[in-house]
Amino acid sequence: MKRIVLFVLTNLAVVVVLGIVASLLGVNRFLTANGLNLGALLGFALVMGFGGAFISLLISKPVAKWSAGVQVIEQPRNADEAWIVDTVRKFADQAGIGMPEVGIFEGDPNAFATGAFKNSALVAVSTGLLRGMTREEVEAVIGHEVAHIANGDMVTMTLIQGVMNTFVVFLSRVIGYAVDSFLRKNDEQSSGPGIGYMVTTIVLDIVLGFLAAIIVAWFSRQREFRADAGAARLMGRRQPMINALARLGGMHAAELPKSMAAMGIAGGIGQLFSTHPPIEQRIAALQNAQG
Secondary structure (H helix, E strand, O other), X not given: OHHHHHHHHHHHHHHHHHHHHHHHHOXXXXXXXXXXXXHHHHHHHHHHHHHHHHHHHHOHHHHHHHHHOOEEOOOOOOHHHHHHHHHHHHHHHHHOOOOOEXXXXXXXXXXXXXXXXXXXXXXXXXXXXXXXXXXXXXXXXXXXXXXXXXXXXXXXXXXXXXXXXXXXXXXXXXXXXXXXXXXXXOOOOOOOOOHHHHHHXXXXXXXXXXXXXXXXXXXXXXXXXXHHHHHHHHHOOOHHHHHHHHHHHOOOOOOOOHHHHHHEOOOOOOXXXXXXXXXXXHHHHHHOOOO
């Protein structure tokens, strides 16, 4: 429940802040007496689309720590924690990135990486993952998460989400204006947006938002294949990652908060909206990889 409430409040806060900024800058004044101002609308769409995506990226690490209950390992308290930190450091050095923060969270098997910058990211693994996998398999999963960071996947997903958000905001309002103009073509006395604009915009925000989510999920699935391959390179062989995926396929993977589900080792249901490909496809891609 805390994860859902946090997700809703975070997005509500982003919308409120962006709405205030847009009002202060005047970029939301795209409906004028002379019709639709496409330049102002595009500015509004860019602020709403990329602004929300980048704010979410910048707060991703603290949100992840709170929503998943991550305990950051400041000083290892036992041999297992020391091994996890050493493994992350080894892979970070190999990948040429700064040492991420390392954390553990309670729950079923899963892991994730998040953060706005390559050199100040976070890698977290669940207690269920540590209990349910061999050390070699956990090492491969950690390699997968470090590969996400090295590939710049958090920023890439933010840019893609920003582009999709911008198109949704822009197209829904252009089409809403066209529908409203058609419905009121004989009403010369009215000015400003009418009910046709408002209803059409709301409906299209939802419909186009779903289509955008499908595109973003498709990009996310491609990243998973690259991160799997990246883990194999960091490990020096493919079999540990294949074994980790096979093991994961027989487990109940933990549900991550929506704001970081795309960065987990497993997640998503439904092919179109899934952020991760089926385990079988990921294993096959590793087995068929060259070298």
